[in-house]
Amino acid sequence: MKKILSILALCTFLLSAQAQQQTMENSRRISTRGYAEKEVTPDIIYLSISLKEYFIDGNTKKKVPVETLEKQLFDAAIKNGIEKADITIQNIYSYNYQTKKKNTELLQSRQYRIKVSNLNKLNEILDAVDAKGLQSTNIDGYDHSKKVEIEKELRKLAVKNARNNAEILAEAENEQLGKVILINDNSSLNWNDIMPQPRMYSMAKTSNLEEQAVADGIDLDIKPIKLICNLDAVFEIK
Numbered sequence: 001m002k003k004i005l006s007i008l009a010l011c012t013f014l015l016s017a018q019a020q021q022q023t024m025e026n027s028r029r030i031s032t033r034g035y036a037e038k039e040v041t042p043d044i045i046y047l048s049i050s051l052k053e054y055f056i057d058g059n060t061k062k063k064v065p066v067e068t069l070e071k072q073l074f075d076a077a078i079k080n081g082i083e084k085a086d087i088t089i090q091n092i093y094s095y096n097y098q099t100k101k102k103n104t105e106l107l108q109s110r111q112y113r114i115k116v117s118n119l120n121k122l123n124e125i126l127d128a129v130d131a132k133g134l135q136s137t138n139i140d141g142y143d144h145s146k147k148v149e150i151e152k153e154l155r156k157l158a159v160k161n162a163r164n165n166a167e168i169l170a171e172a173e174n175e176q177l178g179k180v181i182l183i184n185d186n187s188s189l190n191w192n193d194i195m196p197q198p199r200m201y202s203m204a205k206t207s208n209l210e211e212q213a214v215a216d217g218i219d220l221d222i223k224p225i226k227l228i229c230n231l232d233a234v235f236e237i238k
Contacts, residue, residue, distance in 0.1 A: 028237040029181060030169050034162025036154045039224040042142035045116050048090065049073065049126075050135035052109040055097065066108045069133040076128035077114060080121035088113050113140055119222075142225065151189050154229040159183065162233035170237060178236035187229040 051069040056062040077087055090111040096104040116122070126134065144150060163177070170177040 028175075029234050030166045030177070030237060031232065031234050032162050032165040032169065034158035034160070034165070034229075034231045034233055036157035036161055036229045037226055038150065038154055038157075039226050040144060040150055041224045042144050042222060043117055044143035044145060045119065045139060045222065046141040046143070047114045047116060047122075047137060048111060048140035049114060049137045050109060050111045051129070051133050052095075052135045053107040054132050055105075055107075060097075060105055063107075064130060064133055066110050066133075069130055070110065070112075072129045072133075073112065073125070076125040079128075080125050081118070082114060082116060082125075086115035109135060117145075142222075150227065151229075154189070154227060155185065155187070155231070158187070158229040158231050159233065162231060163235065166233070166235040170235075176238045178238040180233055180235050182232075182234040184232040185229075186231055189227055189229065 051066055051073065053066045053069075054064055056064065074084065074087060078084060090113045093109040093111070094106050095109060097107050126137065159180075162183075163180070167177050
């Protein structure tokens with residue numbers, strides 16, 4: 001009995017789907033495309049900062065450990081309003097340092113990802129870190145605190161644009177546009193696909209630790225990002 005009911009239910013579903021398909025194929029409709037774009041300036045920036053151990057004046061008995069550099073970075077970041085949870089380790093590397101005796105010493109390098117919303121204090125943070133231990137700094141990614149709302153707004157505008165285009169076509173044929181039958185969103189609003197241009201941090205190269213200083217600042221002029229929403233829509237003609 002259960003098998004018979006299951007077969008009947010399946011047949012009903014298939015017939016219903018076929019009827020809907022035939023109705024759509026036989027209905028009078030207009031297909032259009034919708035488009036919307038918006039320029040947005042990210043208010044969240046992810047920075048990638050690499051620190052590396054080094055020997056003072058090449059003396060293998062006087063190493064500046066990465067933990068010391070890490071503490072300088074963390075302390076300066078927290079002092080300037082960055083939450084500890086917004087500082088994470090991205091990667092850990094090791095590299096060989098060749099001594100005069102041709103033996104190699106293994107030194108460590110760590111890469112950190114820091115989430116910031118205000119770049120005004122960035123130079124102060126980096127100035128607090130031993131300049132010789134700073135390997136590189138660049139922008140790793142962008143985001144926005146109101147990303148969901150922005151994407152929702154874009155999709156609404158794209159749907160309205162599709163309807164406006166359909167109304168123009170219907171009016172040209174003295175027809176009246178009805179309800180939407182199908183919407184296919186072709187947008188790829190993935191902020192991670194937007195690759196920023198890295199701007200490297202330039203360190204002063206001095207032999208005296210007391211004379212360490214940052215030679216140049218870091219240029220992090222954040223430009224607006226253009227987000228685009230594309231979709232296909234099918235409207236009924238009354």
